[in-house]
Amino acid sequence: MAKQVLDPVTRIEGHLRLETETTANVVTKADCKCEMYRGYENILVGHSPVDAVQITQRI
Amino acid sequence: MAVENAVMPECANHEPPNTITRLMRNIIMGSEFVMSHITHFYHLAALSYVQGPNMAPWTPYFDNSYYVGPLLRPQGTGSPASGAAASSNAVYAAIMSVAGGPANYLRDLPATAKQNVLYANGVGSAYTGLDGIWDNVVLDYVTALKYRRDAAAASARLGGRTPQIQNGCLVGGCASKPATAVIAEAQSLISGCATFIEEHQIPLTHVVSWLYGPYGGAATGGVAEPAIREYDNDGNPGHGYGSSEGSGLTGPGAQRVLAWGAFDTDDNGGDGANRLLPRGCYEWDGGTSTGCMDPVSSGNLVEDKLVEYITNSNYEDATGVANNWNGMPQDPYQTFDDGLHPFDGYTNPVEDAGYSWSKSPRIMDGTTAKACQVGPLARMAVKGEIDPGTQDYESYQIGATKAFAGTLHPYLGPIVTESTNLNLLVDIYGSPLGGFKCGFSTMDRHRARAYEALLIANAIDGWCDDLIAETGDSYTPWYNDVMSTGTKTGYGAHEAPRGALAHFVTIKGGKIASYQCVVPTTWNVNPKAPDDTMPGPIESAVMGITLSGQTSTGNIVPVEALRVVQGFDPCIACTVH
Numbered sequence: 001m002a003k004q005v006l007d008p009v010t011r012i013e014g015h016l017r018l019e020t021e022t023t024a025n026v027v028t029k030a031d032c033k034c035e036m037y038r039g040y041e042n043i044l045v046g047h048s049p050v051d052a053v054q055i056t057q058r059i
Numbered sequence: 060m061a062v063e064n065a066v067m068p069e070c071a072n073h074e075p076p077n078t079i080t081r082l083m084r085n086i087i088m089g090s091e092f093v094m095s096h097i098t099h100f101y102h103l104a105a106l107s108y109v110q111g112p113n114m115a116p117w118t119p120y121f122d123n124s125y126y127v128g129p130l131l132r133p134q135g136t137g138s139p140a141s142g143a144a145a146s147s148n149a150v151y152a153a154i155m156s157v158a159g160g161p162a163n164y165l166r167d168l169p170a171t172a173k174q175n176v177l178y179a180n181g182v183g184s185a186y187t188g189l190d191g192i193w194d195n196v197v198l199d200y201v202t203a204l205k206y207r208r209d210a211a212a213a214s215a216r217l218g219g220r221t222p223q224i225q226n227g228c229l230v231g232g233c234a235s236k237p238a239t240a241v242i243a244e245a246q247s248l249i250s251g252c253a254t255f256i257e258e259h260q261i262p263l264t265h266v267v268s269w270l271y272g273p274y275g276g277a278a279t280g281g282v283a284e285p286a287i288r289e290y291d292n293d294g295n296p297g298h299g300y301g302s303s304e305g306s307g308l309t310g311p312g313a314q315r316v317l318a319w320g321a322f323d324t325d326d327n328g329g330d331g332a333n334r335l336l337p338r339g340c341y342e343w344d345g346g347t348s349t350g351c352m353d354p355v356s357s358g359n360l361v362e363d364k365l366v367e368y369i370t371n372s373n374y375e376d377a378t379g380v381a382n383n384w385n386g387m388p389q390d391p392y393q394t395f396d397d398g399l400h401p402f403d404g405y406t407n408p409v410e411d412a413g414y415s416w417s418k419s420p421r422i423m424d425g426t427t428a429k430a431c432q433v434g435p436l437a438r439m440a441v442k443g444e445i446d447p448g449t450q451d452y453e454s455y456q457i458g459a460t461k462a463f464a465g466t467l468h469p470y471l472g473p474i475v476t477e478s479t480n481l482n483l484l485v486d487i488y489g490s491p492l493g494g495f496k497c498g499f500s501t502m503d504r505h506r507a508r509a510y511e512a513l514l515i516a517n518a519i520d521g522w523c524d525d526l527i528a529e530t531g532d533s534y535t536p537w538y539n540d541v542m543s544t545g546t547k548t549g550y551g552a553h554e555a556p557r558g559a560l561a562h563f564v565t566i567k568g569g570k571i572a573s574y575q576c577v578v579p580t581t582w583n584v585n586p587k588a589p590d591d592t593m594p595g596p597i598e599s600a601v602m603g604i605t606l607s608g609q610t611s612t613g614n615i616v617p618v619e620a621l622r623v624v625q626g627f628d629p630c631i632a633c634t635v636h
Contacts, residue, residue, distance in 0.1 A: 004606070004617045009624050011103040014631025016584065020620055022606055027620065030594065030601040032584045034417040037373070040636040041406045044574040049062045049542060049566050050230050052574065056562065057223045059576065059636045 001028070008035075061562040062230050065549025066542045069535050073551070074328030076535035080232035082526040083533070085322045085335075086245060087218045087227050088553075089519045093252050094210035095556035096435070096512035099628045100260060100505060101203035107622050108267050109196045117197075125607075125618045131196070131267075199259050206255045213245035213252075213519075233533040236526070246523035253516035260509045268502040314499050315342040315355060315429055316437035317422060317582065319561055321554035322518065330359065335518055336511075336554055339441040340364075340422050340431060355431070356424045361552045361561060366398030366428065367420045367577065368588035371413040374406060398428060398589060401563040401575035402548060416635040419588030419595060420577050428589050432596035433558025433582040434627060436499065436507035444510070501600075501626035508628070543569035555579050557628050580634040583627045597627055 007017040015036045021029040040059050044052055063070040075081035110132040111117020126132050211221050217237055218224035227233045320331035320338035331338030340355040356364045369376065398421060399405075408416070421428035431437070545567075552561040558579030565573040585595035594602070600623050606615045 002615060004615050004620070006617050006621060006624075009621060009629075011106060012625060012629045012631070014629070014634065016624070016629060016631045018601065018617070018620060018624060020601060020606075020617055022615060025606050025615060027602050027604050027606065030598040030620075031414055032417075032586060032595060032598050032624075034415045034584060034631050034635050036631060036635055037408055037416045038632065038635050039406070039408065041574050041576060044571050047571050048569065049066065049564065049571055052062050052562075052564060052571060053228050053230065054223070056574075056576065057228075059578065059633055 060551030060553065061549045061564040062566075063549070064551055065547040065564055065566055067231065067535070067537045070328070072328040074326055075323055076232040077532055078326055079236050079526065079529050079531060079533040080227065081323050081326055082522050082529060083217055083227040083233050083236070085522045086519050086526065087214050087224055089322065089515045089522070090210050090214035090245070090249060091221070092515050092556045093249060093256070093512050093519075094207050094214065096508045097203050097207045097210065097252065097256070097260065100264070100508060101200055102207070103628075104505065104625045105196065105200070105263075105267070107618070107625060111197055111200070121618055196263060199263065202255070202259070206252045209248040210252050213248040216241050216245040216248075229534070231535050231537045236529070236533045239527050242523050242527050246520060249516050249519045253513060253520070256509060256513045256516060261513065264502075264506045264509045268506060315340065315431040316440045317431035317433050317559050318438045318441040319361065319552035319554055319559040322515070331552065336438045336442055338552070341441060342429070355422055355429060360422065361550060364423045365420065365561070365577065366400055366423055367404055367418045368398045368428070369413065369418055370588035370590065371415060371586035372418050373408060373410055373412045373416050374418065375409040375412055401561070401577055402565065402573070404575045405573065406575070413586060415586040417581050417585045419585040420582055421588065428593070430585070430593060430595050430599070431582060432499070432627070433579050434504065434508075435511040436504045437558065438554065439507045439511060501623050504626040539569070542566060546572075557630055557633070558582055576636050578633045578636060580627070580629045580631065584629050584631065584634055597624055597629065600627070
């Protein structure tokens with residue numbers, strides 16, 4: 001078994017880490033790890049509902 | 060739209076506030092789809108399949124062995140990494156001839172990129188030669204920049220600006236309907252994009268599919284398999300051939316598709332059935348020859364069947380916690396063990412609680428939680444444009460039939476030359492558009508994305524006509540006092556370019572008390588849940604593929620895994636929101 005790490009996965013949006021395990025070059029296990037946190041849902045709490053459409057567009 | 064659904068009686072059944080708003084939102088969002096799909100393919104994904112010139116923005120690139128055959132590498136130059144040899148290439152020379160050198164190439168390139176720069180340097184004459192594909196792709200990289208800008212401009216014509224639209228997405232509708240001339244401008248811009256997609260992007264996705272996925276296979280008289288066999292199906296729907304359907308047959312998720320639907324075609328609202336891209340959740344068992352897909356679940360998908368898990372996510376449940384992360388009262392105290400509907404869900408970040416900051420949304424099929432892939436391929440499957448397990452792309456053909464008329468498309472000449480198999484050409488680009496088995500592979504995603512972009516671009520043309528002809532109010536009044544009393548809940552379930560998007564809001568006393576988003580890539584990239592035998596669609600898609608390359612030290616370079624991930628067009632920033 002061999003392990004590979006693709007970090008960061010490039011030419012996508014955001015920060016993704018992909019960990020794979022292979023046996024004879026065939027992937028037998030894969031973990032997708034999103035490596036960032038933003039917190040928009042919590043930012044929105046307490047705001048006026050009419051703000052939501054502008055705030056969530058920044059997601 | 061979630062807020063509209065919560066507070067505007069007119070939108071209680073998910074109707075748009077008025078006809079103008081429906082059309083405005085369709086055009087604005089549709090333009091966004093067109094922009095996104097062109098960008099993803101040409102400026103993000105294609106570079107993993109095409110080795111560009113030895114210069115920015117095409118460097119660095121993979122070693123030659125990762126590109127199938129010579130067709131998608133600079134021709135006649137050997138390894139472009141050898142430096143000097145690349146300068147003998149026509150495209151390279153053309154780029155270098157731009158005043159000021161390559162740094163000015165992209166910045167100063169006028170809209171008529173090909174004519175001004177590359178045709179003038181003799182590249183055009185090489186279209187029917189073996190250099191055709193590579194030249195075209197490199198030219199298209201630049202040309203596509205213009206069309207992605209045009210699509211964004213069309214969106215801004217109506218929305219006031221883009222991204223972060225101002226007009227068209229107010230609670231209650233639009234501030235105004237744009238002047239006819241402005242709408243016509245947007246219409247014209249998108250029309251140009253449609254032509255580009257039809258004449259360039261779709262053929263190129265076919266070429267890449269053919270080169271990177273075995274066509275037909277030896278058993279059916281097709282050409283020999285390329286050295287790197289991946290990303291497409293080989294005519295055997297049950298064959299785990301390095302596509303997402305492989306592991307998906309025994310694992311969860313990859314062969315299930317979900318779309319909330321988008322682009323209302325009337326003002327009636329409802330459950331999404333009236334949309335250009337309809338709502339649905341289907342699975343394909345992979346073992347039938349009929350190619351039919353079955354609904355995953357009955358009932359209201361959004362309201363009753365959607366749950367999010369945090370099994371392997373960096374969040375914690377709220378058992379015994381009186382207040383959530385914001386200090387807002389937590390009601391009720393629920394655990395995430397069984398998954399929560401977004402109306403009941405919350406977001407309490409805890410580092411290292413799992414292995415990802417993505418939650419794991421699932422559709423409940425009875426008591427079984429099922430992962431579903433979302434995106435253009437899912438939408439085309441739900442719409443019935445593709446039929447998994449068959450080789451019939453006929454219904455996948457959008458717009459006029461493109462019968463083979465004896466004139467080779469620039470992309471296709473080299474393939475014919477190379478394969479000496481004219482039937483192949485007809486299969487690929489004649490009528491019907493056969494040759495590619497519809498499935499759930501990486502190449503299917505690229506093709507579906509291009510087809511969808513054309514479908515939407517064509518639809519925008521009609522919406523612009525409708526909007527120009529439409530009279531009436533663009534804004535339906537609503538009132539703060541409606542919102543400020545009591546508790547109100549609402550949701551909007553639509554599509555973003557990358558897939559199904561739903562927002563859920565609870566309003567108490569005029570303020571947002573809870574807001575949960577379940578965004579496209581969260582569906583695709585999520586970690587295993589509700590247990591470790593249930594991977595998310597991208598994890599499932601990567602499992603089973605063969606990684607072909609090795610470095611001199613023997614470590615595997617997972618280029619194929621990169622391509623599979625890119626095929627989903629993931630956005631991690633959206634995912635974690």
